Amino acid sequence: MQSTPGTAAGRTGGKWWPLVAVTLGNFLLLVDVTIVNTALPRIADGLHASFTSLQWVMDIYALALAALLMVAGSAADLFGRRRLYVAGLTLFALASLACGLAPDAGLLVAARAVQGVGAAAMFATNTPLLMASYQGRDRGVAFGVWGGTSGAAAAIGPVLGGVLTEYADWRAIFLVNLPLTAVAAWITLRWVRESHGDLARPRTNSVRRHPAALIDWPGAASFTACAGALTYGLMRGGEQGWTERGTLVSLVGAALALLVFLVVERRVRRPLLDLGLLRRPSFAVLMAAALLLQAAAFPYLTFVGLWVQNVLGLSPVQAGLAVTPMALTSLLVGALGGRHLQRMAPQLPVSVGLLLVGAGALLQYALLGDGSGWAALVPGLAVSGLGIGTA
Incomplete structure (x- = not known):
């Protein structure tokens, strides 16, 4: 890997500023997966949107992010990870502005898709930037904080969305991204060094003239x-x-x-993907574990947000607070235990984390019934949060 300093400040001090920049951007892109959950009823009323449109508001963002993640990683190796991260932040901010100003559901869905493109550029560069910025013990601390905030972000999203929807307007859930992305971009340009991957070393003159040909x-x-x-x-x-x-x-x-x-x-x-990696048991199992973690931990939060508001009659803020046990336990495990978890063989925390996520989902199934209130969510969400932070 090649690395070149970004600024003098990036070389001489403020060693945790790169972590702040990367974690803030990662937090924003993950929060936006779930921040619309508690705002969905208000979005439906404000834009006269159908349930299908609401599904696309949720899903198109994650779809664009997932579909473009690998090509974003290749582009980052080629053109520079810091450069692509800042470009992703910029596109994410512009798309967030378009979401906040959208006059109808169709334009909102389109803007969310563009937002997902920016998020893919941000997400693809997160871990490479951390790997380039930290070594040894500092790397364990950095990934512990990054992992804790990553796990908490999906659950904090409904809380933040509820607060903004109730006390401002549903459009504020998108507009709040603008100042935060500006801060993340400024810190990145000020403190984060540029780095490239092996793709940045073209061997022929024709490829040097057309570097995108490497993708x-x-x-x-x-x-x-x-x-x-x-x-x-x-x-x-x-x-x-x-x-x-x-x-x-x-x-x-x-x-x-x-x-x-x-x-x-x-x-x-x-x-784009070296298929030989799939023949490595560790890689294949890790991908399966990541798929199971995402499938078990987060999808039902959308229906929880609709249930507690439309059935139980809770306000957006109360609906968001109902899922805070997941956010709190995930953040605590990742932030306080990340350094220790990094020292373990990875199969142990990943396996234990998945078991805890499954136990949390089982608790949700066992405790929720026709007459249940929001408090029935707490045990399952808390246990799932422990599993998310651990894994």
């Missing part, structure tokens, strides 16, 4: 098509049925796009 564009296009078709098929299947024609076409299209992606990755010189 696996066919792989990026096929992976994005696969992710988009799969997400649309899953959403349509839940609404129209799993044997409905549009659902089947989307799912078959996703399978074909995945097949194209695999063929492309086996043939290109610099693949």
